[in-house]
Amino acid sequence: MLIRSEFDIQFHLPQELTMVAMLRLHPSVDPLVREPEELTLEHIETAPQGLELESKTSIAAEEYLDSFGNRCSRFVAPQGTLRISGKSLVEDDGQPDPIFTEAIQHPVEELPTETLQFLLSSRYCEVDQMSQVAGDMFGHTTPGWARAVWIRDWVHNHVRFNYNTARPTKTSLNVFTERVGVCRDYQHLAIAMTRAMNIPARYVTGYLGDIRTPYSGPGDFSAWYEVFLSGRWWTMDARHNEPRIGRVLMATGRDATDVAITTSFGVAEVKNFYVESYEVDEQGVTVPLVGGGTRDKKWVPPFGL
Incomplete structure (x- = not known):
């Protein structure tokens, strides 16, 4: 496609x-x-x-x-x-985000050196302040894919999306206490908790349109994150929390500051x-939306500029 x-x-x-x-x-x-x-x-x-x-x-x-x-x-x-x-x-x-339930979590001493920075605290992801909370909440989970999914699902289920709450200073700790935010806030909280459980996690930005899924309104740049398991990076998205088609990668970093x-x-x-x-399609014609309708090209509020 x-x-x-x-x-x-x-x-x-x-x-x-x-x-x-x-x-x-x-x-x-x-x-x-x-x-x-x-x-x-x-x-x-x-x-x-x-x-x-x-x-x-x-x-x-x-x-x-x-x-x-x-x-x-x-x-x-x-x-x-x-x-x-x-x-x-x-x-x-045209395939949705891959799922690999058998993906293993590497001991820190066996991680590639380039992934170690994605275990540390960063501007918006206060791993040091989230470590005790994450350990209490997810210490009982099975290391690896299951643990990463537990964290992603918890953030998705306990944070409410609201554009009006966006602010450039909101950190993962703020999101944890306020339980409301925008795309990047979901990812920052999930990243901080994932790192606190010794799984490297990095912030990602790119395009994510409503492709072969119900239309949700004017587009925007999107944020998600990736976790390092079984020797490679895997896509996670605490906001949408379902396999999506058509992510187009622009940048990766420690958090929104870098990208x-x-x-x-x-x-x-x-x-x-x-x-x-x-x-x-091959002729460059826009493929109709799922369920019909047309795309809204109105101005949308920016965040993270």
Whole structure:
């Protein structure tokens, strides 16, 4: 199956500033890309009345890989309106997230050295403060897949989703006490508890559209996490908590700090935010939604910019 992903984000910049964007697909996805990925950075001249003029100026960016292997774009944007847009087309096997109930948990001394950082506390995942709680709650579970699923399911069942509760300072401990949050909050709590039980867990961002599943509204970038068992990383999602089709990987890190889609070194006010990921056929025609209906391309509230 083919998946088209696209976005259009616009900012008002009171003054010139430097920005780092993490809006490219992850290098590991390259074998699945079926047409050149696009990322466009533009400065838009606006009339005094706020009307957009035809004149747009391209902004050059420096591309690099960060310490986690994610693609980043660093650029300087002038004062005014900044537009960041892009699209991609990837081929997916059409299979839901894999399940391997026999996956084993490695003793810490046998873990690959590159996974050890995903056992430690990070900005949003306070492993040290969650260790006693996690041990009391999940110490009785069977190490390995069963333990990872117990943690994922507990978070899913005890946290309520609410966009209005989103805030950039909310940590896993806050989520545990408040029991409400958005996608990234579910994942942060699950990651902290999973690490506390000595299973490496890393934060993931990417596209996750309503593909071959009932439509849930305007799209957004999504967050999930991965656990290291039986020598590889496995997808977990404490928010959706069911195998999904069509995840498109953008970045991985310790938590949301490492994979913010944009990081602004100055004030950048979001004016437009559109994201969508959907299935298309070989001719590029959008595949109809499950149950019919049409996709809503209205502005959706951003989080984690």
